[in-house]
Amino acid sequence: MNRDWIATARTLSEALPFMQRYTGAIVVVKFGGNAMGDDAEMAAFARDIVLMRQVGVNPVVVHGGGPMINDMLKRLNIESKFVRGKRVTDQATVEVVEMVLTGLVNKRIVQAIMDEGGRAVGLSGKDDDLMVCEPDDPELGFVGRPIEMNVQVLRDLFTAGIIPVVAPVATGTEVTETYNVNGDTAAGAIAGALKADRLLLLTDVQGVKGPDGEVVTELSPDDVRKLTAEGVIAGGMIPKTETALKAIEEGVRAVVIIDGRVSNACLLELFTEHGSGSMIRSDNRPPLPK
Numbered sequence: 557m558n559r560d561w562i563a564t565a566r567t568l569s570e571a572l573p574f575m576q577r578y579t580g581a582i583v584v585v586k587f588g589g590n591a592m593g594d595d596a597e598m599a600a601f602a603r604d605i606v607l608m609r610q611v612g613v614n615p616v617v618v619h620g621g622g623p624m625i626n627d628m629l630k631r632l633n634i635e636s637k638f639v640r641g642k643r644v645t646d647q648a649t650v651e652v653v654e655m656v657l658t659g660l661v662n663k664r665i666v667q668a669i670m671d672e673g674g675r676a677v678g679l680s681g682k683d684d685d686l687m688v689c690e691p692d693d694p695e696l697g698f699v700g701r702p703i704e705m706n707v708q709v710l711r712d713l714f715t716a717g718i719i720p721v722v723a724p725v726a727t728g729t730e731v732t733e734t735y736n737v738n739g740d741t742a743a744g745a746i747a748g749a750l751k752a753d754r755l756l757l758l759t760d761v762q763g764v765k766g767p768d769g770e771v772v773t774e775l776s777p778d779d780v781r782k783l784t785a786e787g788v789i790a791g792g793m794i795p796k797t798e799t800a801l802k803a804i805e806e807g808v809r810a811v812v813i814i815d816g817r818v819s820n821a822c823l824l825e826l827f828t829e830h831g832s833g834s835m836i837r838s839d840n841r842p843p844l845p846k
């Protein structure tokens with residue numbers, strides 16, 4: 557059991573009703589490269605995920621690894637270039653992206669979950685054709701937009717008690733094609749295809765900030781559109797809120813943007829009364845029953 561979190565939740569009895577409410581729920585967690593930190597922080601994240609599984613939640617980890625890709629490209633003297641938050645990906649770059657994400661980063665997370673006593677299996681969008689893409693934009697090269705999702709493999713892993721850890725690299729409709737997919741986009745597409753109960757997007761701010769700079773704890777899709785039109789939601793927050801709106805349209809119950817730097821961020825969101833970060837949901841699909 558995670559003592560830090562129990563201390564934060566004050567008593568286990570406070571947490572139990574929430575744990576019971578989430579039994580059998582599907583929770584997709586996007587774990588970005590900036591949120592990964594050192595080995596201790598990685599272990600803390602892995603403990604949260606293992607505890608979720610132990611109380612009967614079906615977690616799916618979808619990871620990024622942008623900073624790790626940048627490091628490897630630098631070592632190989634390949635230039636990194638981004639357009640509207642997405643990496644311009646030529647043939648040489650896509651090879652490095654696949655090596656770093658499906659190799660180094662994916663296996664580091666799998667190993668951390670195993671070390672904390674869970675069972676994890678790493679896969680990419682190529683495994684069992686989980687995520688099939690078409691080119692997102694000719695300007696971006698081999699950057700993919702998911703067009704077909706085959707999530708049965710994830711359900712099979714849930715049944716076996718195994719935590720899937722997914723690298724955002726995908727296959728195309730033509731043989732031998734490889735696509736680099738933005739981590740938020742991949743997490744949203746997977747959550748949408750699973751009609752997940754929660755999509756948690758871990759980032760490096762406390763949540764979505766409103767015009768006064770304060771974190772807005774509850775937003776409807778219309779609130780998000782309004783804040784974006786006003787320029788309050790900007791930069792790296794745009795792909796996250798766009799992902800959130802699309803995922804909700806596809807049937808995800810709620811998307812929560814939370815601070816991945818806070819210890820026990822996922823557990824605090826799921827298993828405490830106040831939750832954390834900014835929750836985006838529509839009125840069409842009610843929250844989990846109390």
Ligand SMILES: Nc1ncnc2c1ncn2[C@@H]1O[C@H](COP(=O)(O)OP(=O)(O)O)[C@@H](O)[C@H]1O
Pocket residue numbers: 588590591758759760761763764765766788789790791792793794
């Ligand atoms: N309204 C807003 N609320 C919070 N963050 C915002 C907002 N508008 C822009 N941002 C920026 O979005 C950033 C998060 O996006 P990004 O850095 O791409 O995250 P990550 O690396 O976790 O994927 C924040 O650090 C912040 O600078």
Ligand SMILES: CC(=O)N[C@@H](CCC(=O)OP(=O)(O)O)C(=O)O
Pocket residue numbers: 587588589590619620621622623625641642643653699700724736737738739740
């Ligand atoms: C198309 C695109 O931009 N893909 C991303 C994939 C990794 C990612 O999303 O990593 P973070 O979540 O750590 O930013 C990239 O190449 O950096």
